[in-house]
Amino acid sequence: MDIHEYQAKEILSGFGVEVPPGALAYSPEQAAYRARELGGEKWVVKAQVHTGGRGKAGGVKLCGSDSEIFDACEDMFGRKLVTHQTGPEGKGVYRVYVEAGVQIEREIYLGLVLDRSSQRVMIVASAEGGMEIEEISAERPDSIVRATVEPAVGLREFQAREIAFALGLMPSLVQQMVRTLQGCYRAFTELDATMVEINPLVVTGDGRILALDAKMSFDDNALFRRPQISELRDKSQEDPRESRAADRGLSYVGLDGNIGCIVNGAGLAMATMDTIMLSGGAPANFLDIGGGASPERVAKAFRLVLSDAKVQAVLVNIFAGINRCDWVAEGVVQALRELQVDIPVVVRLAGTNVEEGQKILAQSGLPVIRASNLMEAAQRVVGAWKNDVAQATEVRAAQ
Ligand code: ADP
Ligand code: MG
Numbered sequence: 001m002d003i004h005e006y007q008a009k010e011i012l013s014g015f016g017v018e019v020p021p022g023a024l025a026y027s028p029e030q031a032a033y034r035a036r037e038l039g040g041e042k043w044v045v046k047a048q049v050h051t052g053g054r055g056k057a058g059g060v061k062l063c064g065s066d067s068e069i070f071d072a073c074e075d076m077f078g079r080k081l082v083t084h085q086t087g088p089e090g091k092g093v094y095r096v097y098v099e100a101g102v103q104i105e106r107e108i109y110l111g112l113v114l115d116r117s118s119q120r121v122m123i124v125a126s127a128e129g130g131m132e133i134e135e136i137s138a139e140r141p142d143s144i145v146r147a148t149v150e151p152a153v154g155l156r157e158f159q160a161r162e163i164a165f166a167l168g169l170m171p172s173l174v175q176q177m178v179r180t181l182q183g184c185y186r187a188f189t190e191l192d193a194t195m196v197e198i199n200p201l202v203v204t205g206d207g208r209i210l211a212l213d214a215k216m217s218f219d220d221n222a223l224f225r226r227p228q229i230s231e232l233r234d235k236s237q238e239d240p241r242e243s244r245a246a247d248r249g250l251s252y253v254g255l256d257g258n259i260g261c262i263v264n265g266a267g268l269a270m271a272t273m274d275t276i277m278l279s280g281g282a283p284a285n286f287l288d289i290g291g292g293a294s295p296e297r298v299a300k301a302f303r304l305v306l307s308d309a310k311v312q313a314v315l316v317n318i319f320a321g322i323n324r325c326d327w328v329a330e331g332v333v334q335a336l337r338e339l340q341v342d343i344p345v346v347v348r349l350a351g352t353n354v355e356e357g358q359k360i361l362a363q364s365g366l367p368v369i370r371a372s373n374l375m376e377a378a379q380r381v382v383g384a385w386k387n388d389v390a391q392a393t394e395v396r397a398a399q
Helices: 007-012 030-039 066-076 133-139 157-167 171-190 221-227 242-247 266-277 297-306 326-341 354-364 374-398
Strands: 022-025 043-047 060-065 096-100 104-115 118-125 143-148 192-206 209-211 213-219 251-254 259-263 285-288 314-322 345-351 370-371
Touching: 007 022, 007 192, 007 213, 022 030, 030 043, 030 066, 030 096, 030 251, 030 266, 043 066, 060 066, 066 096, 096 171, 104 171, 104 209, 118 133, 118 157, 118 171, 157 171, 171 192, 171 209, 171 285, 171 345, 213 221, 242 251, 242 297, 259 266, 259 297, 259 374, 266 285, 266 374, 285 297, 297 314, 314 326, 314 374, 326 345, 326 354, 345 374, 370 374
Parallel strands: 259 285, 259 314, 314 345, 345 370
Antiparallel strands: 022 096, 043 060, 043 096, 104 118, 104 192, 118 143, 192 209, 192 213, 251 285
16 A cells, blocks of 8 residues: 655654655645745645656646745646656646755665565665666666665664765764664564655755655555554545455456456466466456455455456456355356346356356356366457457447
8 A cells, every 4th residue: 555745754754754844735725824834935835646756747846935836736736647657547636745845955765675585674775866766777776775674683773874874975964864764664664564765865955864755655464453554545546446446355456458357366366367368368457356255255356347447358267275166156147147247258167166166157047158277268258358349340340
């Protein structure tokens, strides 16, 4: 789960990371009012959307007066901000953050990520702040400092000092940098984050280290024990297909293809997507319905997959160990009856109660295409989908 910049800043400042004074606003009037509350002469109005690259897309504006704040806000509120990370549909701006304008002397990149190969939190930093990490690693890979943290002892001061020196910080700033790094590390581990990124972390004209931007992502599987984090979820920023799935306890990722997939087990779901591609189709989603899925759960999964208008055929692929094929079949029949599905549906069942499952499908009288293994299932669903598309084109041509 991702959160907004202002939320990440509030969290990080609780862990000792310094941030500029700022305030949230839901309207242009409120933004101007909050800027007056903050005081000072320069403010930055920042669109709160779950994406980076806002600066280049017009989502970060420096303002020097009430009327400039108004103008900046009117450009942002209610719009979709399209950055290089959002895709062409963009993300809606419903709140802005008004922050004191800071005089920047130096920009640093700082990121904390989970490094899977060392199974540690890795700190990635670069003196070339302001650029995205992808650009830095393409253009100035030598500038990147990396350090993995030993989880048993946490981030020790000496290691944080080493990073500060490697970035070429003046001795007078080292202690502040150590506090920033340790704060980020503690926030990361104590809140089950998967990513903390401060880009840029700046050195100001008056010799302070401030986080000017902040991004945090959290492990969805740990949210149950982080109520104060789950509260920060903003569904307006999520793919609606994925929010619906999360609300139903299903593990779903929306993709760009036309073949909806309903599978049990993440590994089998990945293999199913691969096999569809291999057969000349493209999956519309990843969906793992999990173990022990009841007919109702299967029907829910069906509704979810079909709510995506791009879906033109469905493949149900179940290898039942904990699951039961008869329950899955019941769920499929229930969903097909209720939703009056008129696109091809291919079902491949294997494992526990497979005979009962096949019987339920056969006796339902529904036009379900059956397959006995994954390759056959993928080929059938792609074949049926291509057929449908060809027929639709013929019909259009005849008209
Ligand atoms: P994004 O990464 O989404 O583009 P940032 O928060 O990094 O958004 O802002 C973009 C740029 O705007 C920063 O690199 C920085 O140069 C400038 N900026 C952001 N916040 C402030 C601020 N409070 N004062 C001065 N400049 C700022
Ligand atoms: Mg940034």
